[in-house]
Amino acid sequence: MFFKYLSVPARPDEDFFTYIFCRAEKDRFIMCGIVGYTGSRQAASVLFDALSSLEYRGYDSAGISLFTDAGIATIKSQGRLQNLVEKMQQAQPAAASCGIGHTRWATHGEPSDLNAHPHATEKLSLVHNGIIENYQQLRQKLTMQGYTFLSRTDTEVAAKLLDSLYEGDPIAAICKAQTLLEGSFAFAILFADQPQTVYAVRRGSPLIAAMGKQESFVASDVPAILPYTRDYILLEEGQVAAVSPGNVEIYNAEGEPVAFELHTATWSVEQAQKGGYDYFMRKEICEQPEALLHTIHPRIADGLPSFEQDGIPDAFWKGFNRISIVACGTAMHAGMVGRILIERLARIPVECDIASEFRYRNPILTKDTLVLLISQSGETADTLAALRLARQCGATTLAVVNVTGSSIAREADYVIHTYAGPEIAVASTKAYSVQLSVMYMVAFKLAVASGQLTADQCRTLTASLLQAVDATKQALALDAEIEGYVKRYKTLKDLFFLGRGLDYALSMEGSLKLKEISYIHCEAYAAGELKHGTISLITENVPVVAVATQQALLAKTVSNIKEVRSRGADVLLICKEGFDIDPEVYGKRLELPALDDLFMPLPGVVVLQLIAYHTAVLRGCDVDKPRNLAKSVTVE
Ligand code: M6R
Secondary structure (H helix, E strand, C coil), X not given: CCCCHHHCCCCCCCCHHHHHHHHHHHHCCCCCEEEEEECXXXXXXXXXXXXXXXXXXXXXXXXXXXXXXXXXXXXXXXXXXXXXXXXXXXXXXXXXXXXXXXXXXXXXXXXXXXXXXXXXXXXXXXXXXXXXXXXXXXXXXXXXXXXXXXXCXXXXXXXXXXXXXXXXXXXXXXXXXXXXXXEEEEEEEEECCCCCCEEEEEEECCCEEEEECCXXXXXXXXXXXXXXXXXXXXXXXXXXXXXXXXXXXXXXXXXXXXXXXXXXXXXXXXXHCCCCCCCHHXXXXXXXXXXXXXXXXXXXXXXXXXXXXXXXXXXXXXXXXXXXXXXXXXXXXXXXXHHHHHHHHHCCCEEEEEHHHHHHHCCCCCCCEEEEEEECCCCCHHHHHHHHHHXXXXXXXXXXXXXXXXXXXXXXXXXXXXXXXXXXXXXXXXXXXXXXXXXXXXXXXXXXXXCCCCHHHHHHHHHHHHHHHHHHHHHHCCXXXXXXXXXXXXXXXXXXXXXXXHHHHHHHHHHHHHHHHHCCEEEEEECCCHXXXXXXXXXXXXXXXXXXXXXXXXXXXXXXXXXXXXXXXXXXXXXXXXXXXXXXXXXXXXXXXXXXXXXXXXXXXXXXXXXXXXXXXXXXXXXXXXXXXXXXXXXX
């Protein structure tokens, strides 16, 4: 069973407690992000729905404030949606058609009822996404003014700051607060004396406002509003929104009204739903062939890659003497593959950095450096900070992002949008594949521009890339075999992934996927490096997943597999169809379609994702919402 967003009751008199309870019980949905609603529907139902679709932003606690006839009613609870639903049933707040909601990924203050949002004062209630960096200083000042604090959060400080500034003009108070707050924020706010209006502001954290018929919204992201409307506004830095039923007003940071551009969402509601799959992650793994074609096809002209549609002319690719790829997590692993591809094909030196390290190593960046930033969400704080640093240093910045209008997309000099559609599971899968496809096309472009490839050679490679998309479908067909095999990992504690070259880069992603969702400790090792210390950890209780898809490295990789096999390791071998490998060195062999070595990561990653997915399901893990994580990491 999966939850239908379109089943939101339109009538305010519907028994929404029963509705919400049943839905949450069935779907075990969790909430995250910030949202505000005002209109003619039951606000609580809309808020719950919206928070459900924003689940990937964190799930340590949840809460809502409703504008009732008796004033603002706030209910919040540590943990997931179910806890809040139970509280709602007990509290039975009066019906309301205006409210705000929040789901939290804890930063300041542990996950608890007290630290959960909204944070309310007599004058207002507020939800927040981001971090207020100067909250300690502000807290001291407000304490001297007589304010007391119940929680340890930076958000309560922001709420009380706004309370201290509010004299009946919400826009003026919000604009003044902005000048005093340091850090990043998106707030949605209810003022007790401003019924039916939700106020919102953003600086550094994503926020949209949206209009439907006789109703309006603010939200962290587009999927939250898709069941109701497709028309939305991306708030610019410092902009303030005042939304009332069917009306949105936008102000600049000085409080002056400004015009805005209306965007239309192209993602369908179905794309943001599970579509009959048990988990979003499984759905997103299966969507990879389609997501790849969506990303690649519009960028092929005359058999060659072309980024003209992205506003990147062919001349752009000439003249870079260094490339720096910067990203976090899975996106960084796509960058690791990109680095090998670009160096191999274009013969340009490439570095690949973790964004949080890049910023602090004083990187050497010049006007001839291309800084390539990769991010699914386009909001990852460290990647965004790296982008800003690169721009300050005068480098050219090119971002590969999945979310249109995200901060990274807006601030980079050039943007290549991946067309994976919404990725909801915290564990990134289809976003990685489409990032890889862009890495291939960028490498091809650079190689032609630097004279390393002729147009005909490039055409051949582009055709091979499309064959690799087909190969991802064949890799998906290994699903049942993988599900059966990983039964042995049910109680496993440790595992190693081994590979060389592209297989090592790929292993890093396989290892992250497995540890992230199944909680098995695992590490990816360059196959030749293990014997320099780490091999002491290999015993018969520590299995190895050996990735050996590279013909040129096969003999060496097989020697390394023998080293672990002879120490008792249970080896799952992932190799290319037709590779001649002694059956003594593995316990199980999974074969990938025989592509050119260069393209093996595309089908390869599908197998690694399925290993992680089935292992996590088997171990009873919360696949889409692994503990301690958030989809979009907007803190440094
Ligand atoms: O949105 P981004 O691609 O910038 O996110 C970067 C990482 O947080 C992300 O790739 C993370 O490692 C994955 N969700 C893990 O599966």
